[in-house]
Amino acid sequence: xxxxxxxxxxxxxxxxxxxxxxxxxxxxxxxxxxxxxxxxxxxxxxxxxxxxxxxxxxxxxxxxxxxxxxxxxxxxxxxxxxxxxxxxxxxxxxxxxxxxxxxxxxxxxxxxxxxxxxxxxxxxxxxxxxxxxxxxxxxxxxxxxxxxxxxxxxxxxxxxxxxxxxxxxxxxxxxxxxxxxxxxxxxxxxxxxxxxxxx
Numbered sequence: 001x002x003x004x005x006x007x008x009x010x011x012x013x014x015x016x017x018x019x020x021x022x023x024x025x026x027x028x029x030x031x032x033x034x035x036x037x038x039x040x041x042x043x044x045x046x047x048x049x050x051x052x053x054x055x056x057x058x059x060x061x062x063x064x065x066x067x068x069x070x071x072x073x074x075x076x077x078x079x080x081x082x083x084x085x086x087x088x089x090x091x092x093x094x095x096x097x098x099x100x101x102x103x104x105x106x107x108x109x110x111x112x113x114x115x116x117x118x119x120x121x122x123x124x125x126x127x128x129x130x131x132x133x134x135x136x137x138x139x140x141x142x143x144x145x146x147x148x149x150x151x152x153x154x155x156x157x158x159x160x161x162x163x164x165x166x167x168x169x170x171x172x173x174x175x176x177x178x179x180x181x182x183x184x185x186x187x188x189x190x191x192x193x194x195x196x197x198x199x
Contacts, residue, residue: 004164005171006197007150008178008190009061010038017048019187021056023194026171028052029083032073033063037183038175042076049078057081057102067095074101083123093118106152114147123173126153144168157192161199172197 008020009029020028030045031038040048049058059081062070074082074096082096083104093103097118105119114122122145136142144167151169156177164172176182178189 004169004198005148005150006194007057007059007171007173008175008193009059009173010036010175010179010183011048011185012038012040012044012183013185014048014051015187016185016190017051019185019190020194021052023191024198025056025190025194027057027059027081029059029061029081029173029175030077030079031061032070032077033061033065033085042073045073045077045079059083059102059104061085061106067092070096085125088117090117104150108153110143111145111149113145114149120148121171122147122149123152124149124169125173142167155193157189157196160193160197164197 005026007027007029008025010031011017011020011028017028030040052058058079060074060077060079061083063085070082080100081102081104083106084092085106096103103119104121104123105117106123106125108125108127111122148170150171150173151163151167152173155163155172155174160172174193178185178193180186
């Protein structure tokens with residue numbers, strides 16, 4: 001399954017971005033939600049996003065922020081994707097829809113299909129986002145949504161291949177699973193993750 005969609009999230013340095021792109025990531029994420037060790041400002045994200053070729057999606061990650069704040073950060077940073085983590089309803093996605101913008105909905109709830117809220121991509125996260133703690137993907141109560149969805153939460157180079165085979169995920173998203181310490185990315189782990197995901 002070489003066409004698996006791979007997103008590397010929580011990038012903060014130019015080197016991390018360059019490594020992720022060179023490794024073959026389809027998307028790179030910048031955290032704008034406050035309170036994370038991976039949070040970056042709009043100006044820093046703009047510099048990082050400018051390094052990314054057109055074929056790779058740049059994504060701003062938000063949690064519990066207003067539509068106005070999301071729109072402002074998106075425009076100031078120049079990212080082409082918006083990922084919402086939280087209880088934002090369909091009205092958020094309607095308000096943020098714009099030509100050329102990709103909307104991602106991240107949730108830990110069971111969802112039947114991608115697009116229920118108007119999102120372009122669905123991200124199924126573990127109950128505690130950013131903690132590195134995985135789902136039990138093999139549990140009978142885990143049912144894969146229909147459409148374009150990414151598995152996230154607790155993935156790393158050692159388990160991503162098995163997770164994809166177990167769930168049939170269309171794509172994967174990783175942040176803490178490619179870090180040498182909390183908030184600090186490891187180039188070697190980024191490369192290993194992309195390689196393992198597509199093995």
